[in-house]
Amino acid sequence: MNPEIAQYYRVNKLPHIWCPGCSNGIVVRSIVEAIDKAGLDQDKTVIVSGIGCSSRAPGYMNFDTLHTTHGRALAFATGVKLAKPELNVFVITGDGDCTAIGGNHFIHAARRNIDLNVILFNNNIYGMTGGQYSPTSPTGTKATTAVYGNIERSFDSCKLAQTAGASYVARGNAFNTRQLTDIILKGIENPGFSFIEALSSCPVYYGRRNKKGGPADMLKWQRDVCVTQAAYDRLPEEKRAGKIITGVLHHEPQPEYTAEYAKIIEKAQGGNG
Amino acid sequence: MAIPAEQLKSPVTVNLAWCKGCGICYSLCPTKVLIGNELSKAVVAHPELCTSCRVCEAHCPDYAITVEGGPKR
Numbered sequence A: 001m002n003p004e005i006a007q008y009y010r011v012n013k014l015p016h017i018w019c020p021g022c023s024n025g026i027v028v029r030s031i032v033e034a035i036d037k038a039g040l041d042q043d044k045t046v047i048v049s050g051i052g053c054s055s056r057a058p059g060y061m062n063f064d065t066l067h068t069t070h071g072r073a074l075a076f077a078t079g080v081k082l083a084k085p086e087l088n089v090f091v092i093t094g095d096g097d098c099t100a101i102g103g104n105h106f107i108h109a110a111r112r113n114i115d116l117n118v119i120l121f122n123n124n125i126y127g128m129t130g131g132q133y134s135p136t137s138p139t140g141t142k143a144t145t146a147v148y149g150n151i152e153r154s155f156d157s158c159k160l161a162q163t164a165g166a167s168y169v170a171r172g173n174a175f176n177t178r179q180l181t182d183i184i185l186k187g188i189e190n191p192g193f194s195f196i197e198a199l200s201s202c203p204v205y206y207g208r209r210n211k212k213g214g215p216a217d218m219l220k221w222q223r224d225v226c227v228t229q230a231a232y233d234r235l236p237e238e239k240r241a242g243k244i245i246t247g248v249l250h251h252e253p254q255p256e257y258t259a260e261y262a263k264i265i266e267k268a269q270g271g272n273g
Numbered sequence B: 001m002a003i004p005a006e007q008l009k010s011p012v013t014v015n016l017a018w019c020k021g022c023g024i025c026y027s028l029c030p031t032k033v034l035i036g037n038e039l040s041k042a043v044v045a046h047p048e049l050c051t052s053c054r055v056c057e058a059h060c061p062d063y064a065i066t067v068e069g070g071p072k073r
């Protein structure tokens, strides 16, 4: 491990439990690099997760960490942030954790615009439980619960976050690590609900069943289909199909929940607080 | 006299204890410095070709690679 990043890991817990070629480790590295670039105090930074392969990440990260219950990371993180608004609070969540069982927490945390940095590891499948389809599995995805192909339409979790009220929304991927670090950093700088979807890869359940090749092929696929909005706009019509737009998708500062709540406390105490 | 490749100090090193043999690094290395051994784990075959670009280090999901020098990330 490069000594530049070692301080951010519980090195004695490595190697981690993830399968060979699972991109979770790559995304975690972008998170710690963004934290490093932002100059956040490690002792004032909390990482909260739910349940899933991706949600195991905080166990390897050298911060104050909370590994909570499935779908409830945002509820725990809301509690931490409200009790101690001075802390930098990050949420690591999977597509199942965030948009299936945790979907209600997700839209309401976004609506409140509470100052959390949420990184959704989107591998389009439930990894931990053996490859069931998730709300972000594309239509037609083969999964243990959809052996002939998934007939459901999928969520665009970035659009969902934006519509629900998130003040910052961005998408990156595990191949373009510089872009991913950069959009997480911009999310840290936004005082409000910052939602970052990181396209990740589960070579074992999603990859094998859907014939996506090995771990490197899945990263190269991300390289080939992901484009920024500016690059997309320059593409001729016939080359646009199947492209995924990455980069900052939405940024519109809004009143932040803990700051508004502090005003209510002040008012209720009549300035005698 | 040129230093033989095997004696050259390599900018890139692999921690084989952490490497899971996923193949990402030797598939992405632009100059084919790394190759897979019989366990598919990464070994430095051509250190003299390494440009210290750090692509392998950035994409190793297991933090098994360290590149000395190269661009600050």
Ligand SMILES: Cc1ncc(C[n+]2csc(CCOP(=O)(O)OP(=O)(O)O)c2C)c(N)n1
Residues within 6 Å of the ligand: A051, A052, A053, A054, A055, A070, A093, A094, A095, A096, A097, A098, A101, A121, A123, A125, A126, A127, A128, A129, A134
């Ligand atoms: C209340 C509850 N319901 C179901 C489960 C089983 N379960 C564990 S992880 C998981 C889904 C994980 O998928 P995702 O959130 O996408 O994370 P990944 O493992 O793919 O990173 C499920 C259904 C659980 N642990 N708790």
Ligand code: SF4
Residues within 6 Å of the ligand: A017, A018, A019, A021, A022, A023, A024, A053, A054, A123, A127, A128, A201, A202, A203, A204, A205
């Ligand atoms: S099951 Fe999939 S998501 Fe889970 S560790 Fe393995 S490759 Fe990663």
Ligand code: SF4
Residues within 6 Å of the ligand: B012, B028, B029, B030, B031, B032, B033, B034, B049, B050, B051, B052, B053, B054, B055, B056, B057, B067
């Ligand atoms: S630093 Fe670049 S050139 Fe050197 S081994 Fe890694 S990927 Fe190859």
Ligand code: SF4
Residues within 6 Å of the ligand: A021, B014, B018, B019, B020, B021, B022, B023, B024, B025, B026, B040, B041, B042, B059, B060, B061, B062, B063, B064, B065
């Ligand atoms: S990317 Fe890392 S884990 Fe994968 S083969 Fe290379 S050194 Fe090993």
